Amino acid sequence: MSRVLTVILALALLGPPPGAQAQPTGKVYRLGILGNVPVSDAEGARLWGALSQGLRELGYVEGQNLIVRHLSTEGRSERLPVLAAELVRWNPDVIVVPNNSNALGARDATRTIPIVAASFSEGSGLVASLARPGGNVTGLTLFAPELVGKQLELLKEIAPRISRVAILWNPANRGVQTIVDQARGAARILGLQLQVLEARRPAGIGRAFTAMSRERAEALLLMSDAVFILERVRIEDLATKARLPVMYTLKEHMAAGGLAFYGPSMADNFRRAATYVDKILKGAKPADLPVEQPTKFELIINLKTARALGLTIRPSLLGRADEVIE
Numbered sequence: 001m002s003r004v005l006t007v008i009l010a011l012a013l014l015g016p017p018p019g020a021q022a023q024p025t026g027k028v029y030r031l032g033i034l035g036n037v038p039v040s041d042a043e044g045a046r047l048w049g050a051l052s053q054g055l056r057e058l059g060y061v062e063g064q065n066l067i068v069r070h071l072s073t074e075g076r077s078e079r080l081p082v083l084a085a086e087l088v089r090w091n092p093d094v095i096v097v098p099n100n101s102n103a104l105g106a107r108d109a110t111r112t113i114p115i116v117a118a119s120f121s122e123g124s125g126l127v128a129s130l131a132r133p134g135g136n137v138t139g140l141t142l143f144a145p146e147l148v149g150k151q152l153e154l155l156k157e158i159a160p161r162i163s164r165v166a167i168l169w170n171p172a173n174r175g176v177q178t179i180v181d182q183a184r185g186a187a188r189i190l191g192l193q194l195q196v197l198e199a200r201r202p203a204g205i206g207r208a209f210t211a212m213s214r215e216r217a218e219a220l221l222l223m224s225d226a227v228f229i230l231e232r233v234r235i236e237d238l239a240t241k242a243r244l245p246v247m248y249t250l251k252e253h254m255a256a257g258g259l260a261f262y263g264p265s266m267a268d269n270f271r272r273a274a275t276y277v278d279k280i281l282k283g284a285k286p287a288d289l290p291v292e293q294p295t296k297f298e299l300i301i302n303l304k305t306a307r308a309l310g311l312t313i314r315p316s317l318l319g320r321a322d323e324v325i326e
Contacts, residue, residue: 029060029281032092032113033070034084034102036077036226043229043252044072050267051096051118054274060281073102075230077172077200080105088113094277098226098270100124101173103137111136114286116276118142118269119224124174130291138286139276140269142224144293147263148179149186154262154299155219155247156190157317158306162218162245166195168208169223176223183221202231209238220246222253224263232256245309251298254325259305264294298322 033051037044048070052062060066071087073079080102087095088109095115097103103117103126119142120126128134130141156162167183169176180196187194195215197208205228212220220239222228228235229252236256239246248254248261276289302325306313318324 084109
């Protein structure tokens with residue numbers, strides 16, 4: 001047997017190099033995206049770029065074997081039904097959404113096209129159970145059971161003297177109610193009083209901060225929502241003027257000068273959503289694909305903002321942070 005033939009047979013037995021992905025078939029797939037933050041927004045580009053990266057790693061390249069149509073509510077949740085219907089008429093092979101509300105909007109428009117959510121909460125009504133979703137929706141949850149308790153605990157470590165904490169959330173983002181309920185129990189354990197406030201639209205944010213001032217809130221835990229992302233600079237400005245320490249639940253707020261973030265990596269969730277798309281395109285049913293919890297968590301502290309608020313962060317806490325902004 002020649003040396004060349006021996007090498008070829010050896011390589012065949014060893015298989016492809018580590019990390020290599022089998023390429024999809026010659027079919028061109030259609031991927032619909034029903035988002036909230038436009039790709040022209042820096043954070044929107046970062047998150048949806050993570051999904052694109054995950055797809056490329058699996059062999060799906062836009063313009064070659066993948067056609068992508070991206071529709072965005074731009075933070076206006078009332079547009080969801082119209083945009084979802086438009087996307088369904090396009091008849092994609094899979095629809096990817098960022099959260100509970102968009103998943104529900106897409107599911108209202110179709111019970112047959114598979115829907116992959118980069119993040120949603122248990123209790124949103126989207127799935128029968130995390131282990132067996134049972135419908136046409138699956139994906140990843142952004143919340144681990146103990147997450148909101150850890151966020152409140154870290155907020156109290158950053159500002160030890162606080163006793164009254166406001167929580168701001170958007171009730172249009174269905175599924176977050178479960179997290180707010182969990183926060184009540186965690187607050188009792190930590191000896192904190194909670195003030196739960198709502199803001200469905202940008203105008204409600206200002207009213208919420210007025211209510212925080214009236215009730216003398218000493219800190220804020222901001223729930224994740226597209227409206228809050230789009231208004232992140234204004235929210236940080238309002239928090240600074242009110243001298244409120246804020247724990248953010250989305251990393252995107254740190255670019256606007258946020259004090260602290262603790263939570264799952266959204267970019268990692270979006271990248272992992274690509275594996276669901278891949279499995280579905282290869283024949284798997286969403287009903288049979290278990291919902292996965294986040295695996296990558298980050299703690300970020302902004303020392304510049306802490307100093308502006310008159311806070312001294314203990315070295316032991318800074319040592320646990322994944323990133324410290326000077």
